[in-house]
Amino acid sequence: MTETTPEDLKYTPLHDLHVSLGGRMVGFGGYSLPVQYKGIVAEHTHTRESASLFDVSHMGQVTVDGPDHATTIAALETLMPGDLLSLDPGEMRYTVLLNEQGGIEDDLIVTRPAADQVPDGTMFIVVNAATKHHDLAVMEQALGDTLTFTLHDERALIAIQGPKAADVLGRHSDCVNKLIFMQATPTKIGGIDCHVSRSGYTGEDGFEISVANDDATKLAELLLAEPELEPAGLGARDSLRLEAGLCLYGHDMDARIDPVTAGLLFAIGKRRRTEGGFAGAEKVLKILGDGATQKRIGIVFDGRMPVREGAELVDQNGQTIGRITSGGFSPTLQAPIAMGYVPKPMAEIGASITAIVRGKPVSGTITKMPFVPQNYVRALS
């Protein structure tokens, strides 16, 4: 039952802070990170009701440099189906890195830097921890003649998430009055140079703050001194994102699954659907036109028993029709929730579905996601 921390795990700059706050450290994406401090449910609930601080420094922060904006965008759009051309300065977009088969190599967020922040051929990308070196290799191989990619291991990433996150950050920076969901800006927090985006992985309002490693602990301590803010670990991060219906790469989608089947239509720009011109476009656009044969669904199960990743989904005759890709107990709904894939005709909202756990059937209902309403700030008050 004890978790071991292999010695080859990397530390984030907040490692000592996590340990001093009582974080239980585990390996994740090659890093030693806290799975919890006080407890997953307490941290989860606190995030939904107040605000929590998460160390997401394991994620890959990448700068892309090209000769000019048009060239950089045109090159990136050959690998990603998002409409990057329509990004205004200071705007961010969620999209995916595709392979020639239209499979998802990773999901990521592309940011066009604020005006005059950096040369106009520069874009920022944040990618998943476990895939960051792979993504860099894929992008360099395809676009290395035109663009330069730099992974910023010297920078930390700190997320503050929850309905009180804007109050907390607003005491230290006026950026909260300028940013809506999926916008970013450079700012100073307590005199520390930061790059702040209004984004996150919990379904709540919140911010992700990029900061130099050397300043990360000072920044985290400054923010944690605010009464509303408590540290939260990977456990709460996972249960929060599942309630918000957000995919986890390598679980809910991977290189064998296209973005249409994964239900990530918002990762494909409207213009791109007619123009194409991205890796795997022929396949992805054909699936978009014909309809996917499989669909990612959300399920709320009866009773209290969690139905976890890998559990089979079966039809009335006991034939396997799909499987769970993420599942757990929702602290907000006090019920087991899960995501999985089934053939499209069986994916109707409201339909009954059965999973097999330890050889026994558990029934549930296909439910529209998010399971818990998202609370993004889409307009400035």
Place this chain on the structure above:
Amino acid sequence: MTTKYSEDHEYIRLEGTDGTVGISNFAQGQLGDIVFVELPAVGTTFKKGDEAAVVESVKAASEIYTPVSGTITAVNDALDGEPALVNADAEGAGWLFKLSVSDPSELDGLMDEKTYASHNE
């Protein structure tokens, strides 16, 4: 009344040949928030080390092995509605099942409270 502990962090509290089995306070702390407990049917006979129950935390499912052989005489129905009792009082109200011990000599292979405490250090 004596309490013995297994390497897998189950305890058994004995009154004659009647044993009450649960997970140790140390184990509940390691597992974190417990959201579901699957218990065996009364009358089932298990051999020492058989999987007899499952405790599910928010994080993961953990199999619970019976520390000695025996037949299930009762299960803790209160856990059905309130699985968090295991967190609140693992070695008291959060017990999992009772069994009638079929081979008391197996108890010699378990740890007493003091040995178990040092085992977890």
